[in-house]
Amino acid sequence: MSIEVVGMVSAIDVAVGLIAWAFAVHLPLVYTVLGLGWLLPTLEYIGYKRNRQVYVDLAHNMASYLITVYAIGGLFGTIITVFLAGLLPIFTNIAGALLWPVWGVAIVFGVAIALPFIGFYYRGFGRLSPMRHVLVGYGMAIALTVIPAMFRLVFAFINYPAGVEVFKSSTSIVDFTLGINWGEVFDNPTYAPLFLATLFGAIAMTGILISSIFGWRYSVDRSDYRLTGYRVGNMVGLVFGALYAIFAGLYVYEVYNYSPTVAWSILGKPPAYLPSALYSVYEPTINLSGIFYADVALGLILLVLILASFKYVNRAVSALKLILVLALMDSAEVMNGLAHLPYAIVPPLNAVPVLVKAYGLQFTLQVADTLKVSTLLTPQLNALLQLVEVQPGLLYGSLVVFAFFNALLLYVIYAALSWKWSPLKS
Numbered sequence: 001m002s003i004e005v006v007g008m009v010s011a012i013d014v015a016v017g018l019i020a021w022a023f024a025v026h027l028p029l030v031y032t033v034l035g036l037g038w039l040l041p042t043l044e045y046i047g048y049k050r051n052r053q054v055y056v057d058l059a060h061n062m063a064s065y066l067i068t069v070y071a072i073g074g075l076f077g078t079i080i081t082v083f084l085a086g087l088l089p090i091f092t093n094i095a096g097a098l099l100w101p102v103w104g105v106a107i108v109f110g111v112a113i114a115l116p117f118i119g120f121y122y123r124g125f126g127r128l129s130p131m132r133h134v135l136v137g138y139g140m141a142i143a144l145t146v147i148p149a150m151f152r153l154v155f156a157f158i159n160y161p162a163g164v165e166v167f168k169s170s171t172s173i174v175d176f177t178l179g180i181n182w183g184e185v186f187d188n189p190t191y192a193p194l195f196l197a198t199l200f201g202a203i204a205m206t207g208i209l210i211s212s213i214f215g216w217r218y219s220v221d222r223s224d225y226r227l228t229g230y231r232v233g234n235m236v237g238l239v240f241g242a243l244y245a246i247f248a249g250l251y252v253y254e255v256y257n258y259s260p261t262v263a264w265s266i267l268g269k270p271p272a273y274l275p276s277a278l279y280s281v282y283e284p285t286i287n288l289s290g291i292f293y294a295d296v297a298l299g300l301i302l303l304v305l306i307l308a309s310f311k312y313v314n315r316a317v318s319a320l321k322l323i324l325v326l327a328l329m330d331s332a333e334v335m336n337g338l339a340h341l342p343y344a345i346v347p348p349l350n351a352v353p354v355l356v357k358a359y360g361l362q363f364t365l366q367v368a369d370t371l372k373v374s375t376l377l378t379p380q381l382n383a384l385l386q387l388v389e390v391q392p393g394l395l396y397g398s399l400v401v402f403a404f405f406n407a408l409l410l411y412v413i414y415a416a417l418s419w420k421w422s423p424l425k426s
Contacts (some may be wrong), residue, residue, distance in 0.1 A: 035206025
């Protein structure tokens with residue numbers, strides 16, 4: 001498929017840029033939801049056990065943030081689905097046909113289970129007995145965790161399609177069909193470290209956000225409520241940040257061993273085991289090693305700032321932590337999402353000799369080429385770019401609306417996080 005170019009922007013750039021933007025907004029929000037899901041019932045439990053009402057107040061008031069952030073995060077999840085269906089329909093069809101139970105479980109938990117749990121938990125304060133309400137909170141946390149557990153399996157599948165079988169087919173428009181062995185799907189070596197890094201990273205990021213916001217507000221509201229939230233956030237950020245670093249490192253190690261394109265993109269050079277004859281097949285579109293090492297540096301700077309926060313409350317340090325943790329999370333996620341290019345699904349190296357032996361080299365290369373993003377793009381996107389080339393005002397007008405939407409989004413999030421708190425009535 002030919003890709004029309006408008007100036008220096010190709011259809012691939014537009015598709016990837018839109019999806020990357022949606023992910024860059026969606027992921028920090030759902031990370032916060034996941035982190036709050038586990039932190040709130042834990043804070044509440046500590047409050048009851050230590051007879052410290054301030055912990056219960058923290059859980060109660062931050063539950064209102066959870067509702068707002070979940071709603072906005074869910075909106076952007078829908079936007080991503082629309083982008084994938086509209087810009088990469090063939091990929092969506094392949095991923096849906098192979099992994100529809102995974103998508104289905106995530107959607108059911110996101111809409112039919114986790115959402116009612118959040119409402120029940122928030123409305124249950126003061127209405128349910130303390131321990132029963134804590135159990136509802138942990139039920140909410142488990143339901144929220146199932147959603148990324150499923151979607152991270154899709155990400156792992158993109159890195160290394162474990163369990164996928166290729167069959168030559170004369171009736172298929174691409175000359176082959178794909179099958180899936182469910183016994184091997186969850187055995188994907190990149191899955192467990194990716195999921196655990198996501199879970200611990202979400203809790204760590206949420207802790208740092210809490211400490212940053214409460215540290216900033218402490219300068220004008222020197223209450224026990226603000227100081228307790230600040231200290232709890234620091235401790236959570238430190239402990240779970242360390243766990244995130246361990247499993248993120250393990251994820252990079254597994255990606256290095258099983259996904260040559262992703263490893264090459266992130267580390268800046270091909271894996272040592274990759275034969276030079278296959279360099280042209282697995283060479284990534286983008287060298288993201290600069291972002292990878294910048295993220296390592298950001299993590300170390302955050303560690304220093306968190307350690308400094310244990311000694312004193314400083315508004316500038318709090319603001320810097322807030323900016324850096326969001327920058328780290330977003331850049332790490334976008335890096336992981338773009339590292340597989342030019343492929344929508346990276347062909348596994350161990351499948352090459354099997355396919356060559358069964359069907360020949362030409363067929364093997366055809367399978368790899370079919371899995372490229374450029375092959376899976378919708379023709380309508382190219383037609384849209386041709387229209388923009390004739391009517392560039394459409395692009396400029398869209399950019400104005402785009403900027404307004406992002407400004408509105410930031411205001412809504414700020415308003416949600418700035419709601420006045422009040423102690424929970426006994």
